[in-house]
Each structure stands twice: as structure tokens, then as C-alpha cells.
Amino acid sequence: MNRDSLVEINFDGIVGPSHNYAGLSLGNLAATAHAGTASYPRAAALQGLAKMRHNLGLGLAQGFFVPLPRPNLGFLDRLGAEESTDAALTAAAWSASSMWTANAATVSPAPDTADGRCHLTPANLVTMPHRAQEWPDTARQLAVAFADEAHFAIHQPVPPSFGDEGAANHMRLCAGHDQPGVEVFVFGRSGGPFPARQHEQSSRAVARLHGLDPARTLFIEQNPAAIAAGAFHNDVVSVANGSVLFTHAEAFADQASAIERMREAFPALEVVEVPSAEVSLADAIRSYLFNAQLVTLPSGETALIVPTECREVPAVARYLDGLVKGNGPIRHVFPVDVRQSMANGGGPACLRLRVVADPDTVDPRFMLDEAKADRIEQVIAASWPEQIDPADIGQPALLAAVVSARARLLESLGLDILG
Template identity: 70%
Template sequence: MSLTEINFDGIVGPSHNYAGLSLGNIASASHKGDPSYPRAAALQGAAKMRGNLSRLGVQGFLLPLPRPNILLEDTLSLDGTEAPALRAAPWSASSMWTANAATVSPAPDTIDGKCHLTPANLVAMLHRAQEWPDTKRQLDIAFGNTDHFVVHGPVPPTFGDEGAANHGRFCEGHGSAGVELFVYGKTGGKFPARQHEQASRLVARKHGLDPAKCVFVEQNPAAIEAGAFHNDVVSVVNERVLFTHAEAFADQAGAYEAIREVFPALEVVEVPSASVSLEEAIRTYLFNAQLLTMPDGSMALIVPEECRESESVWSYCEAMMASNGPIREVIPVDVRQSMANGGGPACLRLRVACDPTTVDPRFLLDEAKADRIESVISETWPEQIDPADLGSDTLANSVVSARNSLLDALEIHELA
């Protein structure tokens, strides 16, 4: 069996809006109340998927969850007198950020030789805590081959779990056994630390990982305070490389030492604060990037266009590309609609190292399927949503119809 890393991008849903529901997400808060453009957002995401399909030869996707969430609306007893944030929660399209969909441990790392996935409970935020049942339902279909995959239930809500956005995997190659990195936060600051240490440890046990091949590291509280609500806002891992800001971890040197103890091949690319400040790294999402191994073995970094527009960030990127380091190419992409709501290229994807032939083929992209997806989006996704539109029957009917059209086009009727 040949394992490869597949990026499963979340298709941006037709209810994409800027309600500013995510405490600690500075971009989300700063655009609260702005009109959103779901059609443009979804087409930007589709273009990113096409680009990576052409680069890597394989690309997956996950579908928008059903919105508005009628069950949540009923649970909240919405009657028009509630706070706007409560009214907006059932409409959230935040499942598009599939880095939070689950934590994934590939078969070479697990005791039973299967790929394990645990959907994140996302309990820190109401608008995200509603996601996991529908996420699990989708994972059960896409990774339903029980000879190769195990899809677990979420960890108990006592422990907040935000999925792969706080998880990385070091390995010599995606098909070889690796070392898994779990990054957690601690509460007590201005913003909530969403990843609980015990959630990470529980996931590692559920996945049957070798305790000697797991590393648990605390995120820098100052980074959380600055707006790095997930670790993937300040660092990203690919194979032997850790691309990280100098202020990502509570004990930066200790983190490197702990990883090297079990993965001596670690290669750190650390961006000094003097080159790129923590605030500028978070504003541009330099580290919320896809670090990819290209077919020739080199590595490329897929970053938001905002990185190219920042003098300090782009100067660093140019110097990095000119060096003899492991990252040889930096490729900006336009995901501005997602960025305005607090998610960059890395937020939009869940990495699964597996044999593509073991995945339900309906969730794997090809050019014909990309054409179908873009056609449905162009024809049915709302062009614009204003916050005042949330809750209207007209918008609800439009959003439900648009999603159903996509399910029909992709013949994934089980999710209707």
C-alpha cells in the first residue's frame, strides 16, 4: 500500500458571513458586521484546491455542513429577542476550516496499523461546538473503509479539543512511521486557550500511539494573547521541518529539545521576531500556510497574498528562498474572504496520509469535479450576505438549496 499526504479542503459554505463569533480571533472580530461574499469565498477556495491538485496530483475536499442548524436554533429557543451572536451561531460556515475538523494519526504511527481520526469537539465556542456530529457523519463516509480507517467519537466536552490546528507530525516521509506533536494552551489570559492538554493526551491514547513517539508542548501564552488562537497561526510542520515563529512556544528551546530527543532529524526554520514581529506574523498568517513536499522532494510554502503585501514578511520570504534551506518556494494564493474571517490556507485543509484508493472517491478532486463544484457555486451561492440577513427565511431557503445542489452534483446524497 502506497501512502501519500492528501489535503482535504473545506468547501466554503453558502452561509459564509462575518458575525465576529470567535473570541481571540482578531481578524474575525475586526470584520464583524461587514458584508460577506460567499460566492467569491468559495471560488477562492476552489482555486486553491485546483492549484494544489496540479502541484501534487492529489487533492480532497469536505463539504459544507447543513446551515442554518435547525436543531441548534430550537435548542436556543430563538424568537428574535436574543443577542445577535446567538442568532448568528446556527448560520456559521466555520466548518470550512477543516484543520479543526479532526486530529489524524496515519497508519504507520498506530498500534493497529490503521489511520485514526478523532473529530474535534470545539467546545470553546458555541458556533463551532455544533459541528462535530455532522463532521463525524461526513468522516464516516469519506473514510468508511474500516480495513484502513477508524473514526472515533470526540473527546469529552470537559476537555476542549480543536483538532489538527494544534497537531503536527514529523517523519522522514509521509508513508513512514513518525513522531506526533501535540500543542496545548493554558487558561488565564485575555483570550481562551482552546486546546486542553488532556484532550491531546486522550486523542493520542485513543489512536494507539506509542507514548515514546508523542511530544506535548505548551503554546506561548503571549502568542494566544496576540491572536494566535491555534498553534497553526504561529508554526507549521512538514516531514522533518518545523517552520515556526521565535515566539510560538512557551519554552522555545525546550520544545526543540523535546522533539529532537525522539526525532533527531528535526530541521527548524525559525523566523526571528526582529525579522517578522509576532503581530505581523499573525496579521498576515505567514505560518497559517501549507508546507508541502513537491514531487521532486523540495518543499513549497503556500501563503496568503497578504504575505506578499507585507514588506517585512515578504523580505523574509525572499531571503529564505535565496538561502540553502529546506523551503525553496513561497507561493501566494488569494483567500481574502477566508482571511477576513480569521482563516488562512492552512485553516482550510485537513491533512490525511493514506492510500488514495482507500478513500471514498467522491471526496477526491479531479478537474471535472472541480468544474462541477465551481459551476454550482457560481450558480447558487449567495453573492453577498449582510449580518442583518441572518435569520431570514429567504436566505435560509437559498442556503439550503445551494448546498443541496452541490450534494446532487457530487452524488453524495447521504449528507442531504
């Protein structure tokens, strides 16, 4: 393996043509708040694509995953249900939630693993029925995108006895993406009225499967109060990149101990901790300040890619203004518009899976450039439904439109194999 060729690639999920607001995700405050409202799949997909173009423009490596096949009528068949008999199950079968690829898998780069390959474990997502159906198709797509077994190893999901929600609960600290790092797995316990989705045993199983060095692997508990406040994944209250940890002061169950353990394992750690007095937990979750992409620009500077909602929450806007003016490690803040995703509880970080790899080892059909972005945009503009009302879910006309739209996308990308 030539480590000099390793870079971080963000693989964003293209928002699927069945994107709708059914409020299926307990503990996701945005999703439940918008349940039953009209959605705009075309706008959602174009917003996501614009974010990818923005990151390309910053000089970042950018990939994508295609939407999973929806509606998943096989899901209903296995439950002995029909679309007309159970609205919640029907909505689950139509869910476009696979667009949040931070939940697709947990990824350990080659410099961290015993066999020197990049390891990926698809998340079982068992806590929520609309997401638990995703992993077989996700695994199939990962197997195509990362088929080079000399560089990648793809595992089966952790058994469903233990919930696993993927990279949204995983952080990596490193001197450079091509250098050995410290992998931090954040698990949850009871979150008041909401379920804790990441089980400690799942995190430990993934670390073992990936062949990680125990001396460079940490398991840290998420703050139950954060889960109860609506931080259903760690990446709603904390994100890391390189040597920088950007975290809310109430992210972890024992904040001081968590940071001390990270610093002991990775002495070069730079912590940017946002005090509750400056940004409350509620404002952090409402704005998705931490569900941001913390990235290293080609210049070597660290930047934060945040949702535009951060500029609309006064305390968060003030904090970000001070952050950029200060002398800390985060030098730039770039707002992006992903409002359709945000209304369903997914910000910029939810929409991407980080994979450290040599781009030449990835199936090129999954790598984005401007010409391919143009092609994707043309298909979305011509085929994605403009609007979906709650009453449309399950209707034959919408079913035909959704299936046809996805088929056109796959054909345009040469990915009919995933049909």
C-alpha cells in the same frame, strides 16, 4: 497495509453559502475586526476552490469536504431560541466555520498507530458555541469519506470537559509520509484576555485513543503570549511537514526546550525559526505567515503555500524573499488568494485537513480532479449568494437560497446522503 501507496491528501472545506462575518470567535483578531461587514460567499467559495486547483496543479493529492447543513435550526431549538430573539445565537446557527477543516479532527496516520490503521478523532470545539455544534455532522461526513474500516478508525470526540480543536494544534515529523513519525500535540493555557482552546488532557486522550507510541509522542505548551497576541491555534505560529519545522521564535512556552525535545525524538529535524527581530509576532499573525501549507512536492522539494497577505506586510515579504534565496529546506513559496477566509481568521492551513492514506481507500466522491472541480465551480457560480449583509442573516429568502445551494452541491457530487 501497503505503505508504498500512502500519500498525504489535503481535504479542503468548500466554503458554505452562508459564509458571513459575525465576529463570533473571541481571540481571532481578523474575525472580530471584520464583524458586521458584508461577506461574499460566492467569491469565498471560488477562492477556496482555486486554491485546491492550484495544489492539484502542483501534483498534490487533493480532497474536499462539503459544507455542513446551515442554518442549524436544531441548534436554536435545543436552546429554546428563535432566530428573531437572539442575534448572536442566530449568527452561530448560520456560521460557515466548518470550512476550516484543520479543526475538523486530529489524524494519526497508519504508520504511527498500534493497529496499523489511520485514526481520526473529530474535534469537540467546545470553546466556541458556533463551532461546538459542528462535530456530529463532521463525524457523519468523516464516516462516509473514510468508511473502509480495514484502513480507518473514527472515534467519538473527547468529552466536552476538555476542549479539543483538532489538527490545528497537531504536527507530525517524519522521514516520509509512509514512514513512522513523531506526533507533536500543542496545548494551551491562559492566553491573557483570550481562552486557550486546546486542553492538554484532550491532546493526551487523542494520543491514547489513536494507539500512539509514547516514545514518539510529544506534548508541548503553546506560548501564552502568542495566544494573547491572537494565535488562537498553534498553526497560526508554527507548522511542520516531513522533517521540517517552520516556526516563529515565540511559538512555544519554552521555545528552546520544545525544539530540543522534538530533535531528541526526531534527530533528522530541520528547524526554520523566524526571529522576532525579523518578523514580529504581530506581523506573523496579521499576515498568517505560519498558517501556510508546508508541503512536499513530487520532486521531493519542500514548498510553502502562503496567503497573498504575506506579500503585503513588508517585514514578512522581506523574510520570504530571503527564505527562498537561502540554502534552507524550504525551496519555494506560492501565494494564494483566500481573502474572504482570511477576513474571518482562516488562512490556507485552516482550510485543509491532512490525511495520510492510500487514495484508493477513500470514498472517491471526496477526491478532487479537474472535472469535479469544474462541476463544483458551476454549482457555486449559479447558486451561492453573491453578498450577505448582516441584516440578511435569519431572513427567509436567504435561508431558502442557502439550503437550496447546498442541496444542489450535494446532488451534483452524489452525496445526498449528507443532506
